[in-house]
Amino acid sequence: MSRPKVPSQAAPDLSIGLGDNVGLHPAGYNEPTISTNPTQMRHSQDGERELIETMSRFRTSPIDFLREVSLHVSGTGWRGYDRIVGQPIFYPGFSEEMKAKVVANPMLQAKIKELALRRIDVEEREGLLYTKDVSMDVKKERRRRDLEGSLLEVSESIIDDMICKMDSKRFIRGAYYFITQLLTRAYHQGIHVSSEEVLRLHAVAEQAERKKQSIIFLPSHRSHVDYVSMQIICYRLGLGLPTVVAGDNLNFPIVGPFLQHAGAMWIRRSFGDDQLYSTLVQAYIDTLLKGGYNFECFIEGGRSRTGKLLPPKFGILGFLLESLFSGRVEDAIICPVSTQYDKVIEVDSYISELLGQPKKKENLADFVSGGSSILSLKLGRVDVRFHEPFSLREFINDQFAKQERIPSQIPTTEDWTKDSKLRLLRSLGYKVLSDINDVSVVMPTALIGTVILTLRGRGVGRSELVRRVDWLRERVISRGGRVAHFAGLPTETVVQRGLEVLGPKLVGTVQGLPEETYFAVDRFQLSFYRNMTIHLFILEALLSAALYLKVKVGGSPESQRMSYPQLRDQVFFLSQLFRGEFIFPPEGLTVNLEKALHSLQADNVVTLTMSTPSSSDDTTHTQPKVEFVELSSTERDSGRENYDFYCFLIWPFIEASWLGAISLLMLTPPFHHTGDLWLDMKSLQDSAQLLGKTLYHQGDLSYFEAVNKETLKNAYTRFEEEGIIVVSKSRDKRVDDTVKLASDWLPQRDTYTGALIPGGKLWSFAETISSSRREGKNRRDGATVATRVLKLVEMVGRELYDDMKGKMEKERIDVRPSEESAGRAIETAKRRRRKIVQTTGAGGGSKL
Template sequence: MGDSKTEKRIQELVEEYKKSGEDYTVDNPRALKIHVKRDLTFNEKEHRNVVEKEPRRIREDPVAFMLNLGLYYQGTGWRGYNDYIGTKILYPNCSNKIKQVVLDSKKVQEIITQLADRQTKILVAQKKWKSNDKRIEKQRKALRKELEVVAKAIAEKAIATVDSVRTLRFFAFVVNNILVRLYHQGVHIRESEWVELKRVALLAQEKKQSLIFLPSHKSHIDYLVVSYLMYRLGIQIPHIVAGDNLDMPIVGKLLKSCGAIFIRREWGNDELYKTVLEEYMATLLSQGMNFECFVEGTRSRLGKLLQPKLGVVKIILDALIDERFSDCHIVPISLGYDKIIETSSYATELLGTPKEKESLWGILTNTRLLQLKWGRVDVRLGKPYSLKDWLDDQVKMRGPMDLADPGQKSILLKSLGYRVLADINAISVVMPSALVGTVILTLRGRGVGRSELIRRVDWLKKIIEIKGGQVSEFHDMSTAEIVDKTVVIHKDLIGERKGKDIVEPTFYPIAAFELSYYRNQVIHLFVEEAIVCAALYSVVKKGGGKPLQRMQYADLLDEISFLSSLLKLDMIYRPGGVESNTRRTIQWLADNNVIEVSDDGWVGLSDLERSCGRENYDFLCFMIWPFIESYWLAAVSLFTLAPPSVVAGQDPIWVDSKLFANRTQSLGKTLYYQGDLSYLEAVNKETLSNAFVRYEEQGIMLKKRHSSPKPWSEVAVSPAYTPERQNGILMPRGHLWELVDHIGRFRREGKNRRDNGTVSTRVLRMADILGEDNAIPTANQKATAKKNSVAESTPSKAKI
């Protein structure tokens, strides 16, 4: 590749910067030329498997494997990681310099002084020293020294130690071998997205600004994939916010040397800890260090994006508002896997099994796991954008705002969180596993024939692309080949019946709960359509002729509003209100012949949809039904909180929230195995937890939080929703039953759910059985009651 082509590309980049209104000077033309040459190589193809030529196993090609090891050791070519874009790191004492800046900072020193003064005052009051006592200043200095030691320990625990390029090369070699062995079809990127990222990274480097990587969080290896790609493509590796549960022997030290920042999940009222961490992150941003955190806060056990957890994002936004740095660039990232390592453990956790201790080291050293072939990884980048520009646009759009006001700042923060989630959904790639899993779980019957499975995968791929979604590249493989490969990858989740007595190979779900993880990766594309179809199902399920299976538009909109509000903590909707979204959604459904709207405002199934056996309509209902079941179960479980007798003015029955959640799952499992619940996944604790939060927001459920003997909470049903009894028996009436009945209208009809009277009798009887144990106080309740009793019986100093 000639220099003239490189110089031409350099000039094109400079012109792009000028068009964007940025002044650009080339401080490091050699580094720029290197990256431009790489870009020109990448641009020969739209998509690229970045590990395509990497040797996988030493026994397959020992010469190539050892040669590759030597290249990493010697730092040859891109493996040397010498000309990366971004502020320079990976030099001796890099982390120590940052740590010293943090500990010597004005904010950290001020909080140490405040805490020392506060503790000194308490000590003086206890010992009744006079104000001029020389021991006071001595004590204050001693406390300062103790707090400085504590601050140093916090910094030592949290601060990444990115000091050695050799350590990074070693780790990159390890991660490379994990990825190429576990994901044998490679790690795929869209090259145009990475060229754009490099353009922004070069601009950020000139202005000493950071890139903020905000990936989706599906697996432990997410941060390994992102850091490996930055290393592989020549961009400064990010500092990554991680839970301190990953700070394990050996692997924890290695992760820290590659950018991991270990923080506690809960900071509570620890002012020193909070200040040190905030100052560290602000320091990184002020020095142009790249940064990575997961806006969901934790890994999604359901497959879909979680609601935003904005603690770290708040620190970034606060630092920008306080002018600790000039600007940074937000980079949304979507990671898609044919199969993730944790699928089975996620399912057991969601069903109530205690969470296993984290063991990334187990993953890195599990030779059996690394013998598996789990398809491919697809990584997509959203277009990077300036956080300062976004903030300015928000202020212009919303009018004058007081950014010092916590309430107004919270609005901005939430808006940013949902913007990032929407960006991730927009760029996410639907993997073959999601296509096949979705089809298998959204068809009626015990299984699906191979030809029908292929036909429906083709249909789903087409409809996703029509809706603007992205499907993983099939390359030269047919849909049939993709389906066959996916079934092999997921042979533990998808069974196949074949033989002489079977006319056609038939596939069926072995583990529907685990398979639902992959189906949920598609739900964001169809959530509005699914809600409309579920709302319409309240009349479709009644049967009868076409005139009996339709609703007036206004009535349908009421039901859609109810469902959308109910599920708001689990679903991420497109921008716009319910009415505008509903109009757009109904138009789309009508254009695709799923429903029809008459001139006088009636909405019902189209004739074409009826003639094809409702397959598209049912598909959309199947997407949302498991979540509706969860919210129905959560509402039913509130009957277990009913007092043994209803007396006017009676205090509600308070139950330990963890115990209540466990009893709800027990009730759900019983209802599932007895046929009153269609989906075992409806019993998952994550969706149930969101349902309880939603009922708390609506004033249906009450919650009290306690700080001792350890943080815990207890719940009760609101007096307005207290279930009614007759002769001591729970009755299906009152506000709570109205809620249960309303949600029940949208549930999938089944054998045991046609007779509402039978359901109410059977379900309420089981709820009453569980409720009998609620009168027995737990250890937490006993301890709190004892503490309150002691407090009430101890006279205060004021009374004395």
């Protein structure tokens, strides 16, 4: 039996005893053990701790159950939450004090006066203030006081709905017990943390408490369980619970008040132009950071439906930075956090959304159970990892020094331009995402899902699955990734447990064969777990997909050899295509390409042919360069299994981008249409999904995952940035964004038949993407593809156009933007295109 290697010097376990006693003791367990003592926690040999003790069940152990309840009710030891590290919270009157501080905020008071005066100016111009009995000055003063009073009342009401209400210690004790009862039933293997990381966090918290600074937790977001697990960890470690930014879509009966009293801060999903509301949010954040209260928001905004990190959202980050820019807050500590799951409760609903089903409104049943009975789930474990915290002030100063090249100067508010603030926001957002990836743990279910989806054939035998899981585990570690510890168990056992967690709805078993054989039942849902590993191999995956231009030709090794310039150009193209889809290392294309090449060479996947300096060259100064890249003889002999692994990782995303590009042909105006053709973006994306499903079932699309909504939306964002499409707001409030093809990307039609001609910039762009797609028997004849796919695009596009025309006539919906909005959108697209050409010297975007 295969057994994973165990580090010779394991990190020490964390001992969290009664009260706030935190200490170290040597690791001494080869397998997880469950203590019968409820004050102890489960240990592992590599320094991980199961943070929540097993909760007794009344039916199985009524005495222990009653003892646990008694300890929580009385607040014995750490359960009392009496001696926390951080600023005082959970005492009577806490929320009223916070509310009073926010209302008294000078910035808010100034905004209320400003809005009142602006309203008075409007009323004066419209003649609404004129009276015979009272002078204008007196009338304006009275009106000002009335308006300010009204705005203050509105502000107090909004604040009361918004702020967290940490008033009752008895409540938080009960909440901890209730939530851990639920979690230990759903995630039966518990919540695991790293002993070294939580000790470091504890030390940082003690220092922040002395300086009265906030710790800003910035976690990844895959599940509603994310913020619950974070609160549990802070409670169990005796740290001040953070105030958590949460969308008010979760503020529904029972759940909303419960979360608000446990630390939730409710905000609208969109602020619009509401200046008072924006100022209130800023004032509340200022109050929290000035007081040194811990804070938490999700760097991705919403939950990731695909399993990988989403691009950063800059709304709340902007408020945090503004607190420091303004000087109202001296400093705060940033702590990126990764939360990983063996299985995510909500994945079923995610898949429905990605396939185009309307998002269900949040409700109590779905919130608690995720569509399943939480009392009977066995979802494995949760792993939470904390990156090394860093000073936000030091980060700002360092970024200013890099941008302005003035290392000795400490920037003031006036030193920052709007553009430099935006660059700082992007730098902070992507740094946090990179830090999260650095500490993320690859779970056994992710290893299994990745292996099953990156093997050729209908299924995989048990021994082969175990072998490839071991191989993948080693590759993850070799690239600096982390794998959830196997606790000294043989890989066969770990795989079996992982398969049990995934369940037969995701991975099926073929019965009656000499060897157990597994197959993907739901590839779409299983891709969620595969996407948890892709960030570790994205460079190698892009390089392998680029090399596929030659590999798919077949024949002799020489015919599959690719020149370095050709490889570099295709990798460059693909990296631009996915620049918003993945988090790339910051070193740039050349360095990253070299790293990926040498990584694949070290794994014996490719062979590099290096240049030989001529005799006339000064060889002391000339370094050999890569001339050609090809698959190694070892890789060919093994059936390309490792090379295929990297291709299978990226192919679904290439397919989605190709589908997105092909779907843009639907924006070509019909044969007899005159004038610009603007269509509703949402309708276009829905039609693109319908097109993709049809292409998949007809064999022209290899991966059903390619029709997922999020990846298509990301592709359209790239196309807008490239200037291929122009996006503008509609003049009709019932329609959001409208879209049309940029004039220089419009395809041509046959003057006699009216059929689309497979040529032009857009077709060439789609063909360049297609050259790295997985070869299929339906796609080997380019002429047939052009005819069949174009006919289908025409059919779906005509239905889209007819549907939109019908809405315009029957429902009086006008999707066109105003002339002013359209003009701005067109100029923006042109400006973006010019900037891209100037930056890259070609039709490209940003590099790897």
